[in-house]
Each structure stands twice: as C-alpha cells, then as structure tokens.
Amino acid sequence: MNARSAKQAMMEQLLAEGVRYVFGNPGTTEQPFIDLLQDYPQIEFILALQESVAVGMADAYARVTGRPAFVELHAAPGLGNAMGLLYNVWKGGTPLVVYAGQQDSRALLQEPLLAGDLVGLARPFTKWAVEVTHGADVPFALRRAFKVAMDPPRGPVFVSIPMDVLDQPAPGPVIPAGRTLARVGPDPDAVAQAAALLAGAQAPAIVCGDGVAVAGAQAEVARLAELAGAPIFTAVASEVVVDTRHPLFLGAFPVASIPRLREALAHVDVLLVVGAAVFTQLIPEPEPLVPESVRLIHVHLNPWELGKNYRTDVAVLADPKRALAELAAALERTQTPAQRAAAEARATAVAERRRQARAALARELERVRDQAPIAPLRLMQAIAEHLPSGACVYDESVTASEALARCLSVSEPGSYLRARGGGLGLGMPGTVGLKLARPDRPVVGVVADGAAMYTIQALWTAAHHKVPVTWVICNNRSYRILKLNMLQYLGEAAAGRRFVAMDLTEPDLDFARIAASFGVQGERVEHPDQLAPALRRAFAAGVPALVDVVIDGTVP
Structure with missing residues (x-):
C-alpha cells in the first residue's frame, strides 16, 4: 500500500480543523494542492481573480465564525499582491492560515521564476511564518498554524510549502489543533483599585474596542456602565461591542480627530478603556493625548497594549468578559449609597444626552x-x-x-x-x-x-x-x-x-x-x-x- 502523501495529509488536516472553504487564486506552485481538491468535495474553493479579494473574504469569514479561515496564494507574486490586506488582517487581529506554494525545493538555488523568500516577505505582518521542508511535517505545521492563529492575541500565520514537498510521504497522525482557553481572570488587587476609581468618579467614561466583541463581553459592558453611570463609547471598533440602542451608548469616541479627542477627554475624570488601544492615531502628535487629570484604567488581553503609549493608573491583563464581570461585582460592593445615587443621576443625564442627539439627527435628516x-x-x-x-x-x-x-x-x-x-x-x-x-x-x-x-x-x-x-x-x-x-x-x-x-x-x-x-x-x-x-x-x-x-x- 502506498504511503499517504503530504498533500493528502494536508487535506485531512484541513478537514480536521473544520475548514469548509479555501479562499484563493490558484497558481503553478500550488498544483498538487489544487488538483487534489476534487477528491475532497467537503472543501469548496472560492475563486478570487486577485489575491487581495481572497484575503478580504477570508477576513470577514473568520471574524464572524470565530475560527481561522484558510487562504491559498500563489508563490512570491501572489503573496506580494495580498500584502496590503494582509496588513489589515494583522492589524485587526483576524485568525487566518495563509498558504503559498514555493518552487521545487531541489531547484531553489537556480532562482526559478516565482520563487523568493516567502517567509521573509510574510513575517512582518504575521504572528508566525514558516517554510516546510519535509512532507512528514506538513500536517504538524498546519496544526500549529491553526493553533497559533487563535492564540491571543489572534492574528494571521503563514505556511510556505514547496511543491515537491507535497508529493513526499506523510505517514504521521492527523489530529485537530488544540485550543488555548484564554478566559484569564484579572488580578484581585487591580480589580479593587479600578473599582475604587470608578466608585469615586464624578465623570467616568467607558471606551470599548474589538476585544470586547472577541470576548463576548457586550452584556458585561452594559452592566458595568449602568452601575458606574458612565456613557459607553467605541474606539475604532469594527464589530458589535454593545447594543447600540442602549440608553448609555453615545457612539464613537472621537479618536480620529485630535482636537475633538482632547475636548472629549477634558470632560472625563476616570476613563476605562476595554479591548482597545489607547489611542490609535492616523496622524499622531508627540504630546500626550490623555491629560494628567484623567485616571486611566486599561483592560486588555494583550500585555503589549497595556501602558504602551500612555501613563496607566490601573493596567488589567485579563479576558475582558471576566474582568468586566469581576469589576462590576467589586464596584457594586464598593459604592456607598451616595455614590450609587450619583451614578444613577449620571445615567439619567447620559440618557437625556442620547435623546437630544437622536432628536438632532431627526432634524438633520429632514433638512437634507x-x-x-x-x-x-x-x-x-x-x-x-x-x-x-x-x-x-x-x-x-x-x-x-x-x-x-x-x-x-x-x-x-x-x-x-x-x-x-x-x-x-x-x-x-x-x-x-x-x-x-x-x-x-x-x-x-x-x-x-x-x-x-x-x-x-x-x-x-x-x-x-x-x-x-x-x-x-x-x-x-x-x-x-x-x-x-x-x-x-x-x-x-x-x-x-x-x-x-x-x-x-x-x-x-x-x-x-x-x-x-x-x-x-x-x-x-x-x-x-x-x-x-x-x-x-x-x-x-x-x-x-x-x-x-x-x-x-x-x-x-
């Protein structure tokens, strides 16, 4: 009996990972993979006429399903065509597994057409980039790729496979990638410090990013805002971080405009930023945007973001869902009757501010x-x-x-x-x-x-x-x-x-x-x-x- 080939093991690994679609644009160096797709009807190839289209489809698919999407690109030129949107995927933290076919490994020193340093090209905008040199390692590399893509912080990974390697034997087992359970709880002291700041706040605000959506923490955001009497804003959020009909939701924090951002921060004394960077700018200024008068609480699952650019009073390394739930419980225990009454009054004022904004919207719509x-x-x-x-x-x-x-x-x-x-x-x-x-x-x-x-x-x-x-x-x-x-x-x-x-x-x-x-x-x-x-x-x-x-x- 012939040993299973690496290309067959590749297909079996994709099935083990639950892959339903391959988003790609085929090329010569991926021929072993493309040809074998017809023997695996469980996997459908979604044909893009340009590589950026493949990456864009995969990005949305992965974000909604919560699972890594699989992308096929063609050698160095195809990977190069995809780099613009791969940057977006990397910046946004979408879990993708990107595969490109490399030229025959036995002839790379001849510098054939389409060959290049694929790993070097992909590395700046991926979490992990690797070229597989032995057929037996193909399922192992893919299994690791799917795991790394989902590990927090999520992001794209890249696997280059020379076309001759796919025809080599791969007798090892095919098993699904393990998943890292990332519901990391917050440090109790950090929770207590953050609760004390929110309890004593006169003008708190909560700003949410996509980390809230990834964690499924929408209800926890709303609950904490209600207890604190704080308006809820988004910060470059690209997914649903709270029900936008909530009476405390006031839309986007003006992070894109430095003058408007400074004005908004002038009316805040305690700022809680959850699952977002503080604050990503298109045209940044060297002077700090967060004034000394604002006490900053930052909750994020990625330690790189905590205190990266601005002084942070309480940096909470944790899953946003768990952190917000524990912070709400601590705030409820901490608040005095007077603080609770003040929070309720603030919530009423925020709801009125929202009502006025909706009325202004109706007037503006009538005008135009x-x-x-x-x-x-x-x-x-x-x-x-x-x-x-x-x-x-x-x-x-x-x-x-x-x-x-x-x-x-x-x-x-x-x-x-x-x-x-x-x-x-x-x-x-x-x-x-x-x-x-x-x-x-x-x-x-x-x-x-x-x-x-x-x-x-x-x-x-x-x-x-x-x-x-x-x-x-x-x-x-x-x-x-x-x-x-x-x-x-x-x-x-x-x-x-x-x-x-x-x-x-x-x-x-x-x-x-x-x-x-x-x-x-x-x-x-x-x-x-x-x-x-x-x-x-x-x-x-x-x-x-x-x-x-x-x-x-x-x-x-």
Missing part, C-alpha cells in the same frame, strides 16, 4: 431629505429603513461611516462588521465572506467608491459562486478622506490650495455598468426619490446586486 447630490446621512437613513429583517452589514463607507453608525441599530454579534486596519479594499470581498459565514441572513455591503475599486473583482466571485449579496456604493467621486486629512495637515494654509490626485472623475466611475460587466445586477441612483425603490429591488433580487448611489462629496 431632498438634497441632490444625495447627502450621505440621507442614504444611510434609507439603507437602515429598508434593510431586510435580520440583515448583516459590512461597512467600508469610510467618510460616510459615521452617518451609517448614526442611523443603524445593531445588537447581535456578527451582524455588523467594519473594515479595519487602515488600508482600503476589505469591503467588497468582506461582504462575500460575511455571507458565506451567515448564509441564512441577507447581507449588505456599504462601500466607498475609492475603496471598492481596490477589490472590484469581488463582483465576479459573487456572481461565479452565486453568492446573493447586495453592495451599496457611496459614490462621491473622490478620495474624500484624503481631502479631509489634507485640510487637517494644512490648517489655515489650505486657503487657495487645490486637491491633487484626489478626484475620481474624467471619466466618472459608473459602478452599475462595472457590475453588469462582472455579471452582477447594477442600478445607478442620482436623486433621493430613487433611493427607496432601488434599494428594495436590490435587497429582494436574490442574486448579487449593486446600487451605485451618487452622494455629496464636498468638504468643509
């Missing part, structure tokens, strides 16, 4: 209702109003994202994803990956026009695999985010200056026609009264569909 080009807020209100029941949303609307957040209510984990990492291009493929992870739910991607063009090939993948998603393109005909950043950079010197290479015009991008060329139903909307009918048609289509909405792109 008939504006043309369509106001971003008007578009987002229409999307929120006409979303199918139970719909999941992928958001890469960039400068329109704040408007979407104001209009959209989300409560269920996995029902809302936002592109993260900083680079553009996750939205188009991420919408497809989200649908593959939630096939029972309608899925809508809201994507900015500039971001969409980074991975527009995702349209073909959805059509080819018959993945019924809807994209809504926010078409302001520009890189508006760059214009805003330029205005921030220039300040008063911006007067009289023009924006260089930031307009997507002459010719305009017609996404409805682009969609049709990829086999996707497309429709263009230019006036507000066209919005509702077009959205209803797309949401009810039952096939991949796109609505190209021309929106206002002016800057202040």
